[in-house]
Amino acid sequence: xxxESHDCACAERESLFVPxxxxxxxxxAPTSTEKHFTLQxxxxxxxxxxxxxxxxxxxxxxxxxxxxxxxxxTRTHTFEIVVRTVGRVSTAINNKNIGDSLWVRGPLGHxxxxxxxxxxxxxxxxxxxxxxxxxxxxxxxxxxRDDFGRFVLFYGARDPLQLLFPEDRGVWRATHGxxxxxxxxxxxxSWTGNVGVITTLFRNTHLSEDTRVIICGPxxxxxxxxxxxxxxGIKRENIYVDLERRMKCxxxxxxxxxxxxxxxxxxxPVFTYAEIHELEEAI
Amino acid sequence: MSSFxxxxxxxxxxxxxxxxxxxxxxxxxxxxKFVFGEIxxxxxxxxxxxxxxxxxxxxxFPPKQVxxxxxxxxxxxxxxxxxxxxxxxxxxxxxxxxxxxxxFRERNEDWDYLAQREATTIVASNVQxxxxxxxxxxxxDTNEPKGHDAYLTKxxxxxxxxxxxxxxxxLLARGAFRDATGPEVAAAQSVNADALGQCQxxxxxxxxxIAKTIRESFSNEELWDELSKDCFSCxxxxxxxPTCYCFDMRDVWNLDQKxxxxxxxxxxxxxxxxxxxxxxxxxxxxxREHHQTRFRHRFxxxxxxxxxxxxxxxxxxxxxxxMACTVDIADPVRVITTIMExx
Numbered sequence: 001x002x003x004e005s006h007d008c009a010c011a012e013r014e015s016l017f018v019p020x021x022x023x024x025x026x027x028x029a030p031t032s033t034e035k036h037f038t039l040q041x042x043x044x045x046x047x048x049x050x051x052x053x054x055x056x057x058x059x060x061x062x063x064x065x066x067x068x069x070x071x072x073x074t075r076t077h078t079f080e081i082v083v084r085t086v087g088r089v090s091t092a093i094n095n096k097n098i099g100d101s102l103w104v105r106g107p108l109g110h111x112x113x114x115x116x117x118x119x120x121x122x123x124x125x126x127x128x129x130x131x132x133x134x135x136x137x138x139x140x141x142x143x144x145r146d147d148f149g150r151f152v153l154f155y156g157a158r159d160p161l162q163l164l165f166p167e168d169r170g171v172w173r174a175t176h177g178x179x180x181x182x183x184x185x186x187x188x189x190s191w192t193g194n195v196g197v198i199t200t201l202f203r204n205t206h207l208s209e210d211t212r213v214i215i216c217g218p219x220x221x222x223x224x225x226x227x228x229x230x231x232x233g234i235k236r237e238n239i240y241v242d243l244e245r246r247m248k249c250x251x252x253x254x255x256x257x258x259x260x261x262x263x264x265x266x267x268x269p270v271f272t273y274a275e276i277h278e279l280e281e282a283i
Numbered sequence: 284m285s286s287f288x289x290x291x292x293x294x295x296x297x298x299x300x301x302x303x304x305x306x307x308x309x310x311x312x313x314x315x316k317f318v319f320g321e322i323x324x325x326x327x328x329x330x331x332x333x334x335x336x337x338x339x340x341x342x343x344f345p346p347k348q349v350x351x352x353x354x355x356x357x358x359x360x361x362x363x364x365x366x367x368x369x370x371x372x373x374x375x376x377x378x379x380x381x382x383x384x385x386x387f388r389e390r391n392e393d394w395d396y397l398a399q400r401e402a403t404t405i406v407a408s409n410v411q412x413x414x415x416x417x418x419x420x421x422x423x424d425t426n427e428p429k430g431h432d433a434y435l436t437k438x439x440x441x442x443x444x445x446x447x448x449x450x451x452x453x454l455l456a457r458g459a460f461r462d463a464t465g466p467e468v469a470a471a472q473s474v475n476a477d478a479l480g481q482c483q484x485x486x487x488x489x490x491x492x493i494a495k496t497i498r499e500s501f502s503n504e505e506l507w508d509e510l511s512k513d514c515f516s517c518x519x520x521x522x523x524x525p526t527c528y529c530f531d532m533r534d535v536w537n538l539d540q541k542x543x544x545x546x547x548x549x550x551x552x553x554x555x556x557x558x559x560x561x562x563x564x565x566x567x568x569x570x571r572e573h574h575q576t577r578f579r580h581r582f583x584x585x586x587x588x589x590x591x592x593x594x595x596x597x598x599x600x601x602x603x604x605x606m607a608c609t610v611d612i613a614d615p616v617r618v619i620t621t622i623m624e625x626x
Contacts, residue, residue: 013394015360017350017532017545033563060353061543063534087561103358219568245570246560248532248550251391255529255552258580259570261588266390280501281570281580 016251019058019103025078027098030164034129035094036070036082039102046077051136052111052242052270056250057081058103062092066247066265068133068216069107072140082132082164108250112137112214112240112270120212120238121149125225127156127198127217131164133242133269134216138172145177152179152205156198156217159186181205197221202228209233216242222283226273239273243282286463286471287444287455294442297458298325301368304457308342309370310335322370330371330437334414334601338525339376340383342369343400344549350395350532351545358545362394364402368454371408372431375419375599379525380405381430382593386528389592395547404450407431409471410478416602418484418616422595436471443471484602484616488623490595497586500622501579510618511578513610518551520581520604520613526589526597527551552584553577582618 026038041047049069058064065087071080083093096102114137122141126134141148153172157163163182172180181201183194194200198221211234215225222241229239245257245264257264260279262271276282289297301307302323310332311320317332319339337346349361372380380400387396433451436443443463446452463471488496500506521527531550536543550557557577559569571577589597598615605614612618 013362013392013398015350015362015395016391016393017395017547018358018360019351021356021358058534060358060545061534061536061540063532063545084563086563090561101356244560246558248530251393252389253387253391253393253528254531254547254550256531256550256558258558258584260583261591281576 016253017105017249019056019060019064019105021101022104024096024098024100024102027096029094030082030166031162033085034082034164035085036080036164037093037096037102038071038078038080039104040078041104042101047073047079047107049073049079049107050111051114051140052133053107054109054133054247054250054265054269055081055104055106056108056247057083057093058089059092059096060103063089064103064105065089065093066108066245066250066269068136068242068269070132070135072136072138072143074140074143082129084129105250109265109269110267112242114140117141117212118147119149120210121152121208123152123154123207123211123213125154125198125213125215125217125221127221128158128162129164130216130218130221130242131155134214135165135168137214138168142172142175142178150179150208150211151177152181152207152211154181154183154198154201154205156183156185156201159184160188160191179205197224199224199228202232207232207234209235210238212238212240214240214242219244219283236274236277237272240270241273241276241283242270243268243276245269285446285452286468287446287460288441288463288467289444289458289460290441293459295325297460298322298328298370300457301370301454306365306367307370308339308367319369328371330408330435331411332371333410333412334373334417334603334606336603337523338379338601338603339369339372340379340525340528342367342403343380343396344383344387344528344530346549347546348395348548349544349546352542353534353545354542360395362398364398367399367403368406369403370406371435372405373410373419373601374407375417375422375601376525377405377407377429377431378419378422379599379601382526382589382597382599383528384430385593386589404433404454405431406433406435406451406454408435409437409475410481411437413478413481413483414602414606416484416605416614417482417600418486418602419600420479420482421485421487422598422600436474438467438470438474443467445471482600484614486600486616486619488619490590492623493596493619494587494590496623497582497590497619500625501583503625504575506622506625507575507579510621511575511612513612514553514574514578515609516553516555516574516577517609518553519607519609521551521553522549523603523607525599525601525603526585529557552581582615582622585615586619586622 252266
């Protein structure tokens with residue numbers, strides 16, 4: 001059977017699925033399950049992105065997984081990710097060290113609409129590893145602090161050992177202009193701060209109805225946080241949720257991340273609550 | 284564009300010449316059934332088929348498609364389309380290809396699909412024998428197929444060959460075609476009109492009615508429990524569907540453990556792990572854990588979400604899912620009719 005290869009320009013077109021090599025410039029493990037990487041594309045080109053966008057990050061031979069970008073586009077030409085070891089691919093990623101390569105596609109999806117936040121009070125509610133993609137926005141706001149109103153940051157984790165970014169937390173705590181509150185579900189002997197789920201932080205914080213809110217955390221957290229925001233009179237269109245789904249392609253084709261008629265990978269992962277509150281599969 | 288005619292014996296020469304120079308894929312017999320397969324000569328071609336086991340989407344979107352090859356320090360894409368003539372595609376399958384063309388093109392162009400699609404010339408053909416569960420006659424009026432390059436209709440002693448695109452016209456040079464006469468064109472129209480009357484099942488609702496009612500049924504748990512109660516979550520309905528295009532990506536090592544492939548495989552939203560993500564401690568969060576929600580998602584996609592995008596349900600009426608479903612609960616006519624009539 002003769003088979004002529006096709007000579008039209010379409011043979012030269014680029015695949016959506018071929019990743020680019022990124023070198024690990026820095027890596028450390030802040031907890032027993034997370035690893036924090038600073039990356040740079042091997043060809044030296046910068047990653048142009050908006051806070052809240054995602055990358056498909058992988059190790060060839062193992063596959064790739066969607067990861068939120070943990071650094072701000074306002075800072076240098078490197079980018080950071082934090083990967084939690086939960087499965088085969090994340091284990092392969094977290095076995096890599098300085099000088100090794102990861103294979104990256106992206107940025108993908110829609111991030112936080114920073115223009116819509118500009119000029120307004122902002123509350124970030126980050127639970128567990130949800131601090132990682134929101135750190136991108138936190139740094140962005142901190143770097144352009146005068147463009148935003150009051151800036152409140154809630155961060156909660158299961159226990160003190162799970163709290164990430166100790167240096168950042170020190171800066172947030174000390175920075176005039178950031179109202180930083182943290183909590184743990186379960187304290188240890190060293191802990192002197194708030195104990196309880198993240199919604200307990202709402203007790204002592206009065207929010208203006210005009211506040212823009214960003215929520216990122218485990219699925220169970222959303223419903224309870226949104227209940228607090230309802231009581232504070234904050235409108236659905238001013239609440240941004242950063243959702244997590246299985247994403248194999250990241251470009252709106254493979255179907256895995258679909259939430260009703262939305263694709264988490266291209267319509268999100270950041271949605272306004274107004275967009276998704278009627279989608280029964282969302283949260 | 285224009286109508287031509289080719290005698291039966293010349294048609295054989297045309298197909299054989301084509302197959303000697305180009306990759307030709309068409310319906311061929313496989314035991315008691317039919318499949319789209321590569322053909323070497325006209326003897327293998329079975330234009331009298333009723334339906335193939337799998338739809339022709341596999342020509343552009345293979346069940347297993349290598350996307351990239353990697354070695355220790357490098358990764359390369361593998362897009363390498365091969366000129367192909369896809370022969371004997373029934374109109375309902377042309378509709379399926381139209382839909383997947385749109386879906387692989389919208390928002391992000393998927394050249395791993397589109398490159399092979401553009402390298403393929405599609406010759407549709409009339410349905411000579413209607414499959415028992417087919418209902419495409421009631422799906423076709425709202426959406427005439429448009430993705431084919433030529434259309435072949437079998438008459439006694441020969442074929443009317445209508446060209447629809449320049450790619451279709453280019454085939455004229457490969458065979459002994461002459462202009463079709465008026466009576467031949469009229470006979471072809473009559474043959475195609477007759478086939479429409481032979482579908483045993485019908486779905487007598489408009490696309491807009493289907494989209495609206497299916498969407499409104501989302502929260503009717505009793506309905507979805509009832510419709511899906513026997514579902515095995517096997518994904519057979521997904522696998523045989525001309526418009527299903529979900530996929531998984533998997534890396535596979537070569538024996539050297541340094542090189543390998545990144546490959547996409549057909550996937551099925553009915554299967555249990557489809558929307559599951561790994562959680563710490565070896566657990567899972569499954570966003571569609573129950574078979575009812577997965578079954579509902581499939582019909583929401585076909586009947587509402589994609590319907591709103593495509594202007595008609597993402598269903599061609601081929602009836603493959605009805606035949607493939609072990610417990611016979613996948614039949615879109617039965618499911619959609621039940622939803623429309625539920626009160």
